[in-house]
Structures are given as structure tokens and as C-alpha cells.
Amino acid sequence: MSFAHLHLLLNHFPIIGAIIALGLFLTGFVGKNEGLRRASLILFVALALLTLPTFFSGIGARAAIKDQPGISAALMDRHEGAAMLALFVMEITGALALAGLWRIERTPRQQRWSGSIVTILIFSILTVGLMARVGNTGGDIRHPEIRFGEGTNETGLSAFVHMFEPSPDRFTELMLISKWWWAFIMDLHFIGLALLIGTVGVLNLRLLGLLKRLPVAPLHGLMPWAMAGFGINVLTGLLAFIGMPGYYTFNIAFWLKILAILLVGLNLAVFYLTDVFPTVERLGAGEDAPVFAKFVAGTTLFLWFAVITLGRYIQSYNGTIPVR
């Protein structure tokens, strides 16, 4: 499989997925259907994760086709800039959705949706619009039959949106502007790591049987801190990728790290969306978790340590994927 192939496989998910998730969200509110609202938030979180490899694979896809006849660098630049803007808005939507899911679990029914609904609605509509533009500008690269006019000249709404889209090369230069800025990004990445592993670690170690004197339910209160740690690391990780796109793209450790993060997402789904969470939530001090819950907790911890391991080895696996 090449990056061009991987990019084509992944790139429909954020676009179509965001439309479906927004549809579920709206239907859930109009029909006052709690299940649909929840499903839409879960879908947004999953899409926010899936958008990461979609974006990352774009750099490799670009490298694969850049010398082919009829391929315009300007069109690819426009697509990449549009993708960067849509990516950040999608990640914000995913973060809001995750925070929303956490709140549903903890707040009484009548107070659940105040305030956050408008924010999520605005960001999900923005996501759908921007993702549509990413698809459109991406399609233009290979499909001259759908292009409006010549080159990258734009009018109306697309010209307006284009003003907010970064120029990929300049964004990259900005990340490399000073080694102290880079050091700062990396520093935050390690601080986020400590926050994430500490909070997630306590919950999972408790389920595995260490720290058994702790009741399980209150540990769920640590999850916003875990989300904050993960949020810091997604942001700083994205900035690092944008700073050195080629370095990460052609690196096997980087891709396995992304795969491990997606598996963490899958594992979280097993934990929160099956009966594992409702079962363990009732465990008081000294009570033992069921075997399957321990298995999920062990897998989560293993995957997070795999993420750290693969991240650490990125430096020594530089250039392990051929450009062609």
C-alpha cells in the first residue's frame, strides 16, 4: 500500500462522517432522543481521531504524485491549507464532543445540555463546511472536469474561507522559526504525557487490583485531566508534524504510534460503551473488578506505554519508509 492509496482510503471518512454525525446531532435534538445525541458525540470523537492519519497520509500522497504530468503544486497547496484548517476545527469539535460525553455521564438529566449544545453545534457545522471544501479542493487535484475555471482563483465564500487557511510552507517555517519554540512544543508534549499517564494510570491500576482501597466511581473525575493531557499532546503533536512533515511521514515508528492511539480509542469504546464501565463504576473500596474489566484496563495501559515506546523510537527510525 502506498500513501496515495492510504489517503484515498481514509479521506472520505472525515467528510461523510461529519455530515452523518451532524445529522444525528440535529435529529437527536429535534426528536429529543438522548441515544442519538450520544451517538453523534461518539461519532465526532471517533472522526477526530480518524482525521489525524487522514491528514498525515496526505503528505506522503503528495510526494507520490508530485512529479506526474498534470499535477499542480498550487492546487495541492490549496488542498493542504484547507485540510489544515478543517483538521484543527475537527479536533476542537472532537474535544468538545468528548467533554460533552463525560458530562452526560455525570450531570442530572435536566441540566445536561445547557450551554455546550450551541458550541458543539457551531463547531460541527463549521467542520462539515470546511471538510466539504477539503474534499472539493482535493478532488480538483486529480479531476480537471470538476474544476471551476483555471488555477486557484476563487470568488465568493471560498475566497473568504481561503483567507483563514494557512499556507502549508509558511506554517512549517513558523514551527521551525526558533529551536526554543520547538523545545517548548516538545516540553509541553512531555508534560501532557505525564498528566495523561498519571490520571489514566490510576484508574486502570485500580481496576487491575493495585490501589484497591480506592472506590472506582470517583476516579472517573480524573478523566477531564486525562483529556487535557491528551488534548495538549494532540495539539503539540500536530504542530510537530507540521514543522517536519517529511520526517514523520516516512517513519515507521510514527505510523505505528498513530495506529496504537487509534487502538486506544477502540479500547475506550469497549470500556465505556459496553457494560464494562457500568459494572466497574459500582465497585467500592476493596472490591475486585471482573476479569474482562481487568483485561480492558491492562490493554489500555499496555497501549499507552506502546504509544510512549513508539514515540521514543521515532528519532532512531528516521527514513524507514521509502519515499517511493
Add this chain to the structure above:
Amino acid sequence: MVPPLFLQSIEDSGLSTWLRESESPFAFYFVLLFHTFGLALLVGANTVVDLRILGYVREIPLPPLKGLFRIMWLGFAINACSGALLLIAYPTKALTNPVFYLKLAIIGFAVWVMKMIEDRVFGDSRLDESSMMARGATLAKWSICLWIGAITAGRLLAYTYKYLVYP
């Protein structure tokens, strides 16, 4: 000024050379990996205890968090050992950089604060939660700042060194 010669003798030793130059994934990067594991355990567990002492996630009962100190000390032990190996791999790089001494000093203070929290906040089983929190509040604030400082100083080592190996 030329760095002291003993740094060169350490670098010439078999262990130092192997750690630095081996192509094996179990050489330098493996040690660095364990240094990161140790960081996650040590700082991660400290963060949870500090946040709770400062009154966040108040629904978690405070006394059972004492069990986290075992994890902190395990993380500290892993990092003392992996740190020593990293120092053996690049002694000139570390010991000619003032930031390295700053990092050690910050860690010294942070571990001292950690021990104080363990003894004064969690060591007295007669204390109720509010007196534990009152006793630990200042220590917990210091702890968070010092661990952020330790991570920052550690990260800076990659950007501030004067010599990578003995000149």
C-alpha cells in the same frame, strides 16, 4: 577551557561506547525509553496526588492515594538507573552543561517535597482529609512547579549542550 580528562576515559569505556554507538534498538534509545517510563510513573503519580491535595476531584478519598507513593519511588528508581546509564553514554555532554546541574537540583528539591508530602500528609493516620489538605497545600503547589521544571530542564538538555562528546 578543555573539559576534564576523566570524561574522556568514561566515553572510552566499553559500556559507554556500546550505549552510544550500537545500532541495536536495545542500546541508547532503550535506556531513553525507560527514562520516559520512569518520568510517566514518577511525575504522573505525583500529579494526581498534588491535584487531589489542592482540592481537585474532591470525590476521591485522599488517604488511599498513599499507595501511589510506591509507584513514585519505583519511577524514581527507574530514572536514577536509566539516568546513570545516559550519563555514562554522554558524560561530557551532560557534565559540561549548567542546565544538567540545574535539572539535578530541581529533582533533588522535588523528591524532597515528595518525601515531605509522604511523611507529613500521608504519614499520620489520625489526620482527617481537611487537615491533610491544609498541611499539603503549599507542598503540592511546589511539587507541581518543580516537576514541570524538572521535565523542562530535562528537555532543554537536548538543545543546550556545548559538546556532544569529548572534543
